[in-house]
Amino acid sequence: MTENVDLQLLISRRRFLAGSAMAGFAAFLAACGTSGTNQSTGPTNPPTTEGPGATGTAAPSVGVEATASAELNWANWCCYLDVDPNDDTKWKTLEDFQAAMGTVVNYQEVIDENEGFVASISNQITAGQDPGWDIIVVTDWMVARLVRLGWVEQLNLNNMPNYVANVEDVYKQQTFDAAMDHHAPWQTGMTGIGYDPTKTGELTSLKSLFEVNPKWKGKTEFLTEMRDAIGLTMLAAGLDPTKPTRADADTAVQMMLKARSDGIVRDVKGNAYTEDLTSGDAVLCMAWSGDVVGLVGDAPNVKFLFPDEGVMFWTDNAVIPKGAVHKGTAELMIDWCYVPEHAAQIEAGISYVTPVKGVKEIYQASTDDKALADDPLRFPPAELQPKLIQFGILNEEDEKYFNEQFAKVIGV
Amino acid sequence: MLQQRRRALIPYVLLAPGLLWLLFFFAWPLVQVFLASFWSGSVEQGYTFSLSNWTNYPNAIEPVLPHVGRSLLYSATATVLTLLIAYPLAYTIAMRGGRAKNLLLFLVVAPFFTSFLLRTLSWKILLSDSGVIFGPLKAIGLLPDDFRVLATPMAVVAGITYNFLPFMTLPIYVALEKVDFRLVEAARDLYAGPWRRQGTLVGAIVGGVLAAGLALAFDWSLVVPTIGAALIGAVIGRYLVSEAFVRVTFPLSLPGVFAGSLLTFIPAMGDYVNAEFLGNPESRMLGNVIQNRFLTQNDFPEASAPSFILMGGILIIVIIYTRLLGT
Numbered sequence: 001m002t003e004n005v006d007l008q009l010l011i012s013r014r015r016f017l018a019g020s021a022m023a024g025f026a027a028f029l030a031a032c033g034t035s036g037t038n039q040s041t042g043p044t045n046p047p048t049t050e051g052p053g054a055t056g057t058a059a060p061s062v063g064v065e066a067t068a069s070a071e072l073n074w075a076n077w078c079c080y081l082d083v084d085p086n087d088d089t090k091w092k093t094l095e096d097f098q099a100a101m102g103t104v105v106n107y108q109e110v111i112d113e114n115e116g117f118v119a120s121i122s123n124q125i126t127a128g129q130d131p132g133w134d135i136i137v138v139t140d141w142m143v144a145r146l147v148r149l150g151w152v153e154q155l156n157l158n159n160m161p162n163y164v165a166n167v168e169d170v171y172k173q174q175t176f177d178a179a180m181d182h183h184a185p186w187q188t189g190m191t192g193i194g195y196d197p198t199k200t201g202e203l204t205s206l207k208s209l210f211e212v213n214p215k216w217k218g219k220t221e222f223l224t225e226m227r228d229a230i231g232l233t234m235l236a237a238g239l240d241p242t243k244p245t246r247a248d249a250d251t252a253v254q255m256m257l258k259a260r261s262d263g264i265v266r267d268v269k270g271n272a273y274t275e276d277l278t279s280g281d282a283v284l285c286m287a288w289s290g291d292v293v294g295l296v297g298d299a300p301n302v303k304f305l306f307p308d309e310g311v312m313f314w315t316d317n318a319v320i321p322k323g324a325v326h327k328g329t330a331e332l333m334i335d336w337c338y339v340p341e342h343a344a345q346i347e348a349g350i351s352y353v354t355p356v357k358g359v360k361e362i363y364q365a366s367t368d369d370k371a372l373a374d375d376p377l378r379f380p381p382a383e384l385q386p387k388l389i390q391f392g393i394l395n396e397e398d399e400k401y402f403n404e405q406f407a408k409v410i411g412v
Numbered sequence: 413m414l415q416q417r418r419r420a421l422i423p424y425v426l427l428a429p430g431l432l433w434l435l436f437f438f439a440w441p442l443v444q445v446f447l448a449s450f451w452s453g454s455v456e457q458g459y460t461f462s463l464s465n466w467t468n469y470p471n472a473i474e475p476v477l478p479h480v481g482r483s484l485l486y487s488a489t490a491t492v493l494t495l496l497i498a499y500p501l502a503y504t505i506a507m508r509g510g511r512a513k514n515l516l517l518f519l520v521v522a523p524f525f526t527s528f529l530l531r532t533l534s535w536k537i538l539l540s541d542s543g544v545i546f547g548p549l550k551a552i553g554l555l556p557d558d559f560r561v562l563a564t565p566m567a568v569v570a571g572i573t574y575n576f577l578p579f580m581t582l583p584i585y586v587a588l589e590k591v592d593f594r595l596v597e598a599a600r601d602l603y604a605g606p607w608r609r610q611g612t613l614v615g616a617i618v619g620g621v622l623a624a625g626l627a628l629a630f631d632w633s634l635v636v637p638t639i640g641a642a643l644i645g646a647v648i649g650r651y652l653v654s655e656a657f658v659r660v661t662f663p664l665s666l667p668g669v670f671a672g673s674l675l676t677f678i679p680a681m682g683d684y685v686n687a688e689f690l691g692n693p694e695s696r697m698l699g700n701v702i703q704n705r706f707l708t709q710n711d712f713p714e715a716s717a718p719s720f721i722l723m724g725g726i727l728i729i730v731i732i733y734t735r736l737l738g739t
Binding site: 113116118119126214217218224260265266279281396404412 | 543558695705707
């Protein structure tokens with residue numbers, strides 16, 4: 001058994017040197033580059049031989065086929081899980097899971113970009129090796145790509161009764177996974193406008209982003225996330241982002257370039273726009289709902305605007321990468337988060353939209369968290385539902401075209 | 413015989429660690445990047461190498477010509493600016509430093525005790541539109557409300573200039589330190605005068621022309637910086653420039669100027685941190701393009717090709733520079 005492991009390690013190391021030098025270089029660039037807020041460094045535990053069913057301390061509920069393994073490796077984005085209120089170095093949900101199942105979860109916030117993260121495990125997946133993670137969380141369009149490539153495991157729904165019972169119906173319309181057995185929605189958020197009404201006055205429309213107005217000229221910022229920026233611009237132009245075409249991309253890119261040459265746009269940024277909103281260097285930004293909620297302490301004037309035209313609506317999803325060693329445990333872990341009480345605990349710690357049924361009712365019944373049930377960013381009211389717009393799925397060639405055109409907006 | 417052979421081997425043994433290090437961590441990755449520049453394909457489909465993919469080069473470089481221009485302009489400007497700031501600094505430390513010499517040198521290097529990234533990011537706080545510098549100036553009406561330095565080319569050039577200042581200062585200091593002051597005394601004995609009038613004039617012209625050039629290149633207002641720089645130049649010229657300086661000290665310090673310029677210009681050409689944090693889409697440099705293609709677009713071939721063009725371009729510039737000024 002040990003020899004097996006060593007051999008595998010050897011192969012993967014050699015492959016790493018030979019094949020994934022580029023990925024290594026990319027990671028190196030990232031390490032000396034912009035990832036200033038990233039606290040974690042990556043998987044620290046070596047791969048183990050314990051597959052699903054190797055060990056297990058707690059008996060799962062009747063009908064479930066898997067037993068929990070001793071460890072589980074989970075890669076996620078920043079700020080996507082509830083911190084233990086008594087110890088901010090720990091995750092409450094993972095502690096609970098460990099107490100019930102005996103599994104130590106190696107949870108790392110290593111993802112800050114879909115493309116870059118998937119590139120870091122693509123060599124292992126194509127070589128049929130352990131990708132090092134049992135759960136990864138990626139955005140819908142990336143799930144579509146992974147499903148198309150066969151890079152994710154099919155979920156054994158017998159292990160996931162809570163997921164099957166509690167996933168909100170609105171998530172069941174995905175064309176890329178109609179059977180809902182390759183991905184489980186993790187969190188949903190909105191991309192709209194973050195702005196300071198004391199500086200700009202009350203705004204209602206996305207068109208403000210493209211309007212020359214001395215109040216926000218040179219103090220407006222766009223997002224570097226292609227689908228968010230092009231999507232919002234298409235909405236402002238009256239186009240339909242659910243069916244994006246190359247002509248739409250051209251129109252949107254032209255609009256954004258014009259906004260740049262008009263001097264409206266100060267910069268095009270990723271998450272760092274929040275710093276400029278805080279310092280006042282920016283007063284009007286394309287923004288992510290959860291971010292703006294998190295700014296309350298530093299920039300009390302900054303508000304999230306749900307524009308008349310609608311918001312871009314996206315979902316990050318938990319998937320099990322092909323070749324994951326602890327597949328069964330990963331299914332149990334995802335299912336754990338689909339128990340409404342557990343989801344309510346997670347959701348209270350972060351401010352996104354939960355895909356789990358019954359969470360709102362739990363908040364309504366509780367005394368401490370009653371206010372959360374009325375938070376429009378956690379539970380978008382029914383009249384807003386038609387205005388939650390999902391960016392349509394692009395095929396590979398179109399996606400390359402969109403990215404190339406959008407690079408002009410970023411200025412690279 | 414055996415001993416002789418052994419002795420012949422010694423240089424190679426001594427070279428070995430350095431050579432191995434370079435081979436493994438410089439040459440090998442370089443070869444990898446070079447090979448990648450001839451790939452076609454994608455991360456998903458895998459890549460294939462073919463010499464017929466030389467078209468990656470023209471394809472990769474054509475859309476980024478403006479970035480190449482900016483990289484050249486910004487790093488050349490920053491090099492000239494660091495030279496103008498570093499020379500008087502190094503001169504003062506070397507010639508007038510006295511007992512404080514070590515302390516002054518330490519102060520030049522002191523910023524290096526914090527991270528490059530942190531220093532650049534803290535400029536964002538300093539230069540913020542209504543921060544500690546511009547806030548009060550705007551409040552008393554000296555600057556218009558929509559004035560800003562952040563997210564402009566000026567901030568990028570200023571950031572590069574600041575970050576590379578020690579690389580210029582130290583080599584010049586070393587060169588000036590070695591200048592035999594008796595040569596200067598001899599020149600003075602041989603009627604090399606103070607040159608006050610010429611120095612003032614030359615300083616004013618250099619300062620004025622430089623500021624005017626910058627103003628035109630970066631699209632700033634022309635009059636105020638030009639006059640200001642001409643005045644500063646005149647003062648510096650009056651008190652720094654003498655015939656002995658022009659004929660003796662400066663030529664002797666040229667090796668330092670040469671080394672300092674290379675140490676500043678070459679890394680500045682490839683820099684992307686300053687443009688990323690202090691600039692905006694209108695001021696992105698070639699380094700930002702390469703970074704984006706590697707990490708966001710995952711287009712390794714079209715990222716590798718401009719990396720090589722950048723290297724080749726710098727090499728050519730350095731060769732020309734060496735021929736002109738070479739030591």
